[in-house]
Amino acid sequence: MDKQGGVTLRERAFQTVKRHIVNGEWPGGTFLSETFLSELLGMSKTPIRSALDRLDMMGLVKLAPKQGAFVQELSLKKILEFYELRLSLETYAARKLTGRMDAAFFRRLDDNIALQDEAILSDDVSRYVELDREFHAMIVAGLDNEAYTEVMSRIQDKFLLAVRMTFVRNKRRLLGSIDEHRQIREALAGRDPALTERLIEAHIEYVKKIMF
Incomplete structure (x- = not known):
């Protein structure tokens, strides 16, 4: 599994995307395309997809099949x-x-x-x-x-x-x-x-x- 500094790429992708959401930099409704995240984080789409799947299970994003995800709007x-x-x-x-x-x-x-x-x-x-x-x-x-x-x-x-x-x-x-x-x-x-x-x-x- 690819690692950078001892941290897996999918873990780094997960933590980075989560931090942007929790910090309010990406508010509810923001569309996060796989291409955008791949370019931002400098990694392939495979760890990006893994991170988005995990964030979807947590309820922080909602997946758009084969496109990316939307940041969940918490009512x-x-x-x-x-x-x-x-x-x-x-x-x-x-x-x-x-x-x-x-x-x-x-x-x-x-x-x-x-x-x-x-x-x-x-x-x-x-x-x-x-x-x-x-x-x-x-x-x-x-x-x-x-x-x-x-x-x-x-x-x-x-x-x-x-x-x-x-x-x-x-x-x-x-x-x-x-x-x-x-x-x-x-x-x-x-x-x-x-x-x-x-x-x-x-x-x-x-x-x-x-x-x-």
Whole structure:
């Protein structure tokens, strides 16, 4: 399999196209032809097709047979559905994990929060959005349940579009977001599952307030 720098071409194509979509550079309805992507990424259409198939399964694009793909337009209804799923999953994780995690888990969270600080200082919204995703994914991964981790990954890829929009609309939200992450981290280290659940619910609720 062709590789560049240890990364397969289809993985590089997938990550690059996904990043453009999540960053809002290619909004809903944008047509992505195989020829355009092939020229942009400097690779054949084979890894491009593989990447588009994967993005189609995630719901980020809709395939146009033998042509390319259209970036999916997420309706407010769809965003709300993702919101409800994420809320259920993360509040469940909060209840289960509070007071039960080891030092390595908290080191990973602390490292992530330190990188969030750097992203805010450099005014890098896209980087912050990705770190926000990782922070929440690490919490769900703490359940050590592959099915939950897989569901969380699918939700996050779609929900990122809504999360990014909240930060673009209000950059001051970055400071509020990281402060809430710190509170959630401390609550997870405590002994009050109900507190952790309330903090996560309020944190995710902010996106709903902005979008609706």
